[in-house]
Structure formats: C-alpha cells, structure tokens
Amino acid sequence: MAGDNIIETQGLTKAYDGLRAVDSVDLAVRKGSIFGLLGPNGAGKTTFISMLVTMRRPTSGTAAVNGFDIKERPDDVRKSIGIVFQDPSLDDELTALENLEIHAAMYGVSKDIKKKRIKEVLGLVGLSEKSKSLVKTFSGGMKRRLEIARGLMHHPKILFLDEPTLGLDPQTRAGIWEYIKKLNKAEGITVILTTHYMDEADKVCDKIAIIDHGRIMAVDTPDDLKDALGGDVISIECDRDGHCAEELSKLDWVKSAVNHDGHIDVRVEKGEQKIPRILQLMEAEGVKVESVSLRKPSLDDVFLHYTGKTIREGEGSTKDMVRLRRKAFGKR
C-alpha cells in the first residue's frame, strides 16, 4: 500500500446474481483526509462501505484498510475502524455510559484506560453531563453524537460515517460537521462519509468520489470537480451591452458572452479570477458596470453532470420506506 494511503481498493466488486452492485472499483484514500462518497440511492455506496468494514465479502478484487486485507484480516480491520451507521445502533434501554462500556468490552479496550477514554469521548462530543441518562431520552442529534463517541472509543484510525446528519435540523447538522472537522484535526482520524447534503460535503470533504451504478464516475477535490465542469457564469449589468458582449467574445479565455435583458452572461473558467480582468477591460472601453454576479457550478451541478440525476432523485428502496415510516412514528 502506497505510503500515504490508508485505504486502497483494486477492482473491488460485489455481484448479486449477475447484477454488479459494486463494479470493479479502484479507490485510494489518503491518511488523515476527510473523504466523501456521493451517489444516488442504489449507487452502491452502502455495499462498497460494507465490504470495507468487512460486513460483506467481495465477489472479486482486493482492498486493504489500514494495511490489512479485508479478506485475510477482518478482525484487524474492525479494530482499526469506527462505524456510525445511518440507522441508530444504540441500546435505548441502557444509559450512554452502559452503551460505551459494552463497546469497550467487545473491542478489547483494557479496563485501566476504559474509564478515562469514556470520559474523553463524551467530552469530545459534548455529552459528559448525560453519561448516566437513558439513551431513549436523547434527541436524534444527541444519539448521533453518542454513536460518534462510541465509534471513537477504541482509537480507530478510520471513522466511517453513513449519512451522519440525515434527519437532523440545520443547527444540529452544523454542530456535527464541526465535531467531525475537530476530530479530523485533533485525532488525525481519516473520515469516510456518505451524505445527501452536497453543500455540506463541499465544505467538509478534502476529496469526493462520485459513484453511480457501482462505478466511480469521478474522484477529486470539491473545487477541482467544480472547476473541471467549467463554465462559471459572470453576469454583468452594463449600459453599452451589445458592444461589450462582442468585445468579450473575442477573448480566448471566454467560452461565450451572451447579451440579454441588460445583462451579459460571460462563461469562463475560474470566474473569480476573470472578474477583475473583465472589469478592467470594460473600464478601458469606457463602459459603466452596474452590477456583477458570479455563479459557480455547485456540487449539485457536478453530480448532475456525472450521474444524470440530482441527488434526491432515484427510486426509494423498501428499506428507505421502512426507515421513513419508523421515523414518522418516532422510533428514532
């Protein structure tokens, strides 16, 4: 495994009766990074992650997690990773402390460091006051934070988060991302996450892989993904439009400049760098600029480009329906 990578997969495949849920995926995740896996429902994200966390065996291909082969050394893989599932996996009838103790026992956290570690992780997620409270009294956000704390108990090198903020209100969501970033910095933990919230993925992830139909469509930093799409739109309101548009079109770094309703829409690469040049140009021409706006392609645009669908589309599976129904009846 290349020095810097903490996860490497080669041709990882999972097939069910000829249908390839995960189709020959080659992926590398750099140690200490926050890595996002984005894809519509049924894209293969969950199956891919289940193989990495050794919950499912691959049909073919290999993968190494923290240096351990997922087929040969599954227990070593499990000891290196922490997982927070999309659906809660806490015991509601027990206290936060009791839940953490069971986890410590199953993961072989020795008794002398157990107490200290429990205190640490609860402090990290802001639940120190609630250690003796029953989990069923916790809000959705608190449960999620407890699960993150639990996932960290045994000092994993990698934390897998499956939709960590799904179903939470915006404030709580922001809080969770804060914890994740803090963790990543403070503990140097590599974080692999899946999410529907593109804007959040954009802000938090160092690198993003877009997956659809079991294959990786693109892997890059959020900014590069958006830049690769190209076509920032700089929208300028000016008085002598017709003339400007012509002039701008002549420039080789302008893809197109279109005139409409007192605006010129200029499509360029890296728009934020081009605005000053355009404004300088227009000043030189003696054109008065009323206003300038810049539309950057968002991850939504990137996603649409690679998968042909927006992230909220795609059929809901039965599991999703059960999940939604359960949430509606307050079993979270």
Next chain:
Amino acid sequence: MTDMNKELSGIYALWKRELIRFFRSKSRLIGSLAMPFFFLAILGSGLNNAFSFGAASATSAGGGGYLDFIAPGIIGMVLMFGSMFSGMIVIMDRQFGFLKETLVAPISRLSVVLGKAFGGATTAMIQGIIILFIAMLMGVQIQVLNIFLLLVFMFMISMMFVSLGIALASTMEDMHGFQLIMNFLIMPLFFLSGALFPLTSAPELLRSISMLDPLTYGVNGLRYLLTGSSEVSFLLSFAVILIFTLTFIGLAMYLFKRIEE
C-alpha cells in the same frame, strides 16, 4: 488484551446487558411472574381439593393436591417462557439496530450468542427461583433433593429454550411471527409437558406427542428434584434435556452466523 480475554469480556458485557435490561423493566419482571402466579394461586388452589392424587400419582406417596402437582410444572413454564422471550427479542435488537453493533465488532458471533444465551438463561432462572419461593410460601410440599443439581437442571432447561429462541429469531426480520410462535409453539409445548396433568392417565395420542416435547422431560426432571418422584426416570430426563440443549445451542450458533445485515 488477548483475543480470548476480549471474547470473554464481550460475553460478560452482553450477559450483563441482559440483566440490566431485565431489572430495569419493572413491567416485564412483574408481567413474567403474573401468569405463573395466577396458575398457582387460582388454578392450583381452585382445583386442589377437586383432585386428589394418591399413591399412584406423580407427587409423593403421601398424596398431595393439585397445587403440589403443578408447582414444578409452573416453574418449568416460567423457565421456558422467560428463556424463549429473551432469545426471541434478538429480533428487536435487529429491528432497532443494536444487533448491528454486535455484528460489526471484532468479536466472534459465537460469543455474541453465548453472552445473550447466558444472560437470558440467568434472568429465566431468577424468575424460576422467585416462583419456587412463591410456591413454597403458598404451602406447596417441596423437598429439594439436591440444590446444586436443581440449579444445573434449571440452567440447562433455560439454555435450551433461550437457544431455541435465538435460533428462531435469527430467521425472522420483525416481530410479526412472534404471535404465531407464542400460540403455535410455546403454548402447545407447555400444555403437552405434563405440567398441568399427569401423563400416565392421559389418552394414548396425547401421551405419545408429549414424549416428543422437550419441556416434558424438563418438567419431569424438576418434579423429581422437588418432590422425589416423576413419571419419567430422572436419568432419561437429564439425558434428553442435555441432548436437546446442545442441539439447540448448535442450531442457534449456526443460524445466527448466517445473519447478513
């Protein structure tokens, strides 16, 4: 921590979880004791004088009432109901997610089953012992032949049924089948076990089917250990229970291993 230590600490933690949950749920504790208590207090006392069991009966030669007759059977009932329930609520763990936490941990599935089984068996035994005391308080004639053997036997019965519960739960995804199992498995097993009526005087057909019921041997063994006599020889009861217990434990482990989340 060595691997063995980790497995043991995992088993202990999961055992402890069963006990915590049991004692924390007052309604479950009271509920599980209510039915057997009513059987003893109402059915037992009610029929006590209507039926007399002489020397040819299943109780001691001095003859006892119906209450004395059914007491061991009711203890068996509590063990069975309690254990099966514990085993089957693995389905709830499955539905509400805790199971996933155990499946993804670096602990063998064997240990997960054992922790659950030992915990369920322990809580069932606690219920059984409470009912035993209640029976004694109600005046049931009990002479414990061998306390150690009694506890071992009760433990085996409990392990047997908790394993059966786990085995069944491993094949079910939600609680819908639970009702079916209650009515078409648990109740018949109880009624056919000779807990409520002596098998020797029962019709041929009923008697034959009863011989296939593991609880029959459990109840008979308990009757022997608590009163000194039973319809089926103790040695046979012990052997049959032992075989069933080991078989069901094996079955539970096999089916649990096959769960794919």
